[in-house]
Amino acid sequence: MVLGCSFLLLIVLDIAKSDGNIEIISSFGRMKGIEKAINNGSTKVYEFLKIPYAKPPVGKLRFQKPQPHDKLSGLYDATKFGPSCMQNITIANMYEHGHLKVSEDCLHLNVYVPHDLNTILRPVMVWIHGGGWYLGQGTTFDGSALATVGDVIVITINYRLGFFGFMTTLNDQFPGNYGLYDCLEAIRWTKNHIASFGGDPNKITLFGQSAGAFNVMYLATSPLSKGLFQHAILESGGDLRPYVLEPTIKNHSYQVIKRVGCLNITDGMSIPTDAIQCLQDVNAEMIVRESAVLRESSNESLPLWSTYFRPSIDGELIQDVPEQILKNTSSASFQVFNSIDILQGINSGEGESIVSYSRKLQNKYNFSLDNGIPTEVLCKELIPSVVRQFYNSNDRISQALCGAYTNSGGLEEQGRSAIDFMGDLVFAYPMQQILDFHSKFSSRGTYQYLFTKVPSYRMYPVPSWFLGVNHGEEISCVFGLTKVANYTHYEHNLCRTVMEYWTNFAKTGNPNSGNDGNLIWPSYKNRNAYIDFGDKLRIRHDLFRGRMVVWEKTIPALHVNFILSHTDFNVPFGK
Template structure:
């Protein structure tokens, strides 16, 4: 049994040498426990330190995914015992920049493994990549508004993984003082949560946010303890005492908890893409991860260099199978689709806000199946663009650099077109991921042909992302590949980089949409008492 060996605080690990799909090889350690298995009495508890082992632990295979419904097969996969991470590095000597990846999946699905996130492309740039798991759905985000289960266990799992990195990554040839946290979708929202949480301070030094902030309406909408009570009722038990709820839920098999979670979404939730369990204010915790509402924390901002951006047609992913009933419902009850974050300050303004949105996106015409591209824009802008633009604006006041991008390369070979069989024009949510990572599950389907535009787009992403991880600047030098200098935003100018088939620099992307949301904000604030409006 040969293979590279590393001694971490819990014991010895044996990894493997992996042949890269782009030539050469790298060193891989998989399935490393960064916390104790969250089983039995530890179900719904904050993560506990990993347990030591004797002898040499085999680190050649990934740990299980966290238990979930697979989005392609609709089968239940994974395990409750899932708090493991993977490390990929080019050498165990030296001290190279570390990039820690947090996967997306709306906090209910996904995992950090090679299925979607093989590190082969990133390894070309001599960095170290860590990909982590965290508890999903009810296991990671049950909230009882009580210290027995205050919520955000899944986000605290991410903190535990970052602490493991700080303590152990030097053994793998990584620099614990140069860690970049990056993620996409709910993974990117997680990065934003980590940036503002008091318990993550100092655990990483730079951040990259791809299509995700904690201000998105499908993530940030407040959770109530009522959700947990309704959930328990779905399981056939009418109890309200937090201690009794936890004791009862710890006796239910994990698979049954996931099945109940699936049955639990209301039509309204589905319409607004709300999952029943998601991040929330956990001020009843002994050590709160999110002591205040996300809106307040976002305004305060963070002092870490960041890349943040979105894709041109994020909404495509939500409308892969547009149903006739959706259009009928939208046409008749458009107000129901107004995202909660737009009217949170003054819900009485919902009909005025709905009118404004309907006029802008649907020109007051009936909403029929012909309007699918308008609907893509409506959902993309309200669910992704607005929250991203707000974070950029808050960060314009900070001294640390904020690099803003818009990804718009619409490839016929994109993830959404080939895997999800979409025929819609535009760059969907998630479409940038296979340019950064080699997705083993779709290796043949998403193969990047040498000398293609896709290859250039991939090389650019990898170079800018890893240069940022190394230096804090995504374009330290201009050459044949990186043809444009990417300037950060300033207090007065919203600079951005458009990443299409070419790179181009500009200011104020999608300005007309930004002005729409400013108008909506003015509508919502009108008639509020002066004190409330200034809050």
């Protein structure tokens, strides 16, 4: 008799332990990792760090798709973190990286394995960090607590950033998206080798935050991802619209190429062969420096995506604007997107970054951000800036948005409404589009959340009148508060619950488990339900409904070329 072979797949790994280290012979080669005690010594986790999933993208491999790394020879030391990918060190310091070393030789991943290595194959969670596609690293995120709480394997990765990761000429010379291809290669490495660490190659969840969540979404709508992962968690990011993919990135690329001395003014918008050679040889620090100058050069009050090196339509990994390719129900992208489970959410104060954009307007409008943001600043500067960039300077749209986000309750209330405007534009409405589409066309799970519990800890200072949960402040909770010095008993319990939901989702595509005692989290298909992680757990419906109507119905009616409305997806369900 075969006793449950389909779900009771035991593995025996070739391992050895000594002096706080652990050696493993994997399908990728022999390596030495760390055996670490956590939770006051009551739990063990095994860490394998700086595993090279691709060849160093230097020389002729710079601005090329990643090449799979050869299998390791000899005993590889996987006990220390590797460097970050190229980025501005002072900005990296603000994000509290474990170290500030940067290098082009950075395509590494870190594997966190809970408890033991001889067990049933565990689900795998691959974390893609955020940072606007120009900063961040996988090593910032300690996956040990999440791995042990949920009994899953957690992987954190590096990928190329900024000009190195997303420079493009929008043609075959430099098609772009190298950083996204890095993420894809890391997932392929996981698929091919994670069984050696006790991971299930058929239960892979991608999860990411901010730019990392955008990357997850682009991978979830790419035909190249077919069969590579089964679940996706998007924290504060993801958009079906064209804005992030706008081709201004091509002009930015040429500007930097000229600034580093690899293109003459007379060359125009074509790149000769010697310029390609020059780009592959030019000093990496110079590229970082000149890219930063460009990023700070916008004259817009609210530049948003316009100064970023970011994903673009390359015709292969990203074949078109997601909302367009998903309309074709016979496309591979449609099939991939609707074959995975999705869990997506945001924080209550996602748009707080509008405060920093408003800082340079204080003298012009004679106000202090300590007191709030005046209606005049929102309606004369910030909203028109967005409308110029996204809606062809349509004055009627400016007027509609000004009316929708004007608050007569004083400067503080107006400041909070300005934050709502920014959060709705960049995060809340794009999230609704994704979830509406997925819940309509997919038979897989669709789940939504909102973080409203203001943390006792803050990532960085905020105005006293800001009452929400800032962009990124849920991350510490998801990873078990491992880098937070002081937190409350309730926060500890809340974050434990969050980790259980996340890892349950990684196991089954459903955040609920019959034996953890948590509140049942209903599907988004149940009247647009979402879970509110606040002072207590609550189930609610129709997140920000009054404000979402503005983006869903009012704005499209004012702009004949507007293609944002999710109601445009009139494709029969299941076809």
